[in-house]
Amino acid sequence: MITSAVFLVQDASTNSITTLHDRLATEIPKMLGRWSFELKIFKANNQSAPQRDNSDGFLYDLAVDYDPTKSVTLVNKTAIVTTTDVPGSLAQAGCSNGSPDTLGQILQLKLQSLWTLRQVLKGDNGNGYELRGGEFVIRAINVFLHGNFKNFIVLIEHHSNSKSNKTRELSIQKIESLVEELELPKGRLCTDTLSDGADYLSNVIAQLVQAFQT
Template identity: 30%
Template sequence: MVTILQYSADVTATTISTYRSELSAQLAQNLGKWSFELKMYKPNPASIGRSEHHNGNIPQGQQEAAAADQEIGGVAALYTLTQAHSKGDMVYVTQGSAVQSQPGVVVSDSFDMVLQNKMKSIWILRQTLRGDGAEYELMGDAYGRVKVRLANVFLQGTFRGLLFQYEYEGDSLDDRQQQHLMEFIQSSGFPSSNLIIGGSGTGLVQTGTQFVEALAQK
């Protein structure tokens, strides 16, 4: 599969209803609810600061600030992504000091519990982004079979924007398909900027790096 991702912050929480109505007008098949969860873990200051920053004269807050830019094995942040349509599978993606996502790994969704329970002395959960929306399917000779997913994005319960995901069958997306997708986006009135095409890896791994690129700084 090939995915294209897009995040728009210049919307309201009710904008999604307008876009869902437009998809229905395009005779897209409603496949039901769709959701995702992207979690960001940072190195635990207590573990990486134990030798370098541990000093009784340094306040705890300063120790944490000093440790915030530290890395564990070259990793400054670790992200986990779960999506409703890929039940049982989770992608984790790492970032280093260059702020570039490294190829992710597909693991069981129980890996998240391992991070929070077994590895909390090393990694601390810092941020959780959740998306709630719907999934549709388009079929046509122009662009083939495309699944369109859209969701409102929330950070700790606060609305942050709207995310679109376009998923194609196959291993690549040719220029003709990209052109027809852009025509569909424009004719539907969807946002047409900030499309994230490609990314490290393929399949779910590619999708994971796209999510990090789109949402990591939100």
């Protein structure tokens, strides 16, 4: 079971990632290499699709390069994970051309009358670390909007063999303790989840949205 959380650093700069790298060096981490992500934010076209009372009118689409065959879309606190990894048997049977569009691409190319792309938040050249024998994974990255620095975030994962709700609570406590031990700068830890059975990417997008909305 992977329990995730997103830590948004307050008053960050483009050098914050270097400061964190130096602090993590004392943990003698296993380097996982560079990573990036892209979070697209769409706004509903009210004329084409009148909003429900419980809707905020936004749709979010996330892609991360360390899981390149998947993307996750969030709307009204409901997430759906789509994949471009099509079984060869389906392509051979003519059910797929072998390279399907992601949901984000479909929204931009075919559903423009319903959803308008408003913003694209990008994280490039982030650093990934594995700590304490694989118990924790940390992914740190600078976030840019229209090419300008916007935020610095740290995605923290705790890995456990158990899958119970109590395990998740304990994992969050361990993540909170790790944040204190690493003496991360002042910030906010976002731990939103969509449901008890939500998958990893669905929880990550919920936590990113929680972080960027504050």
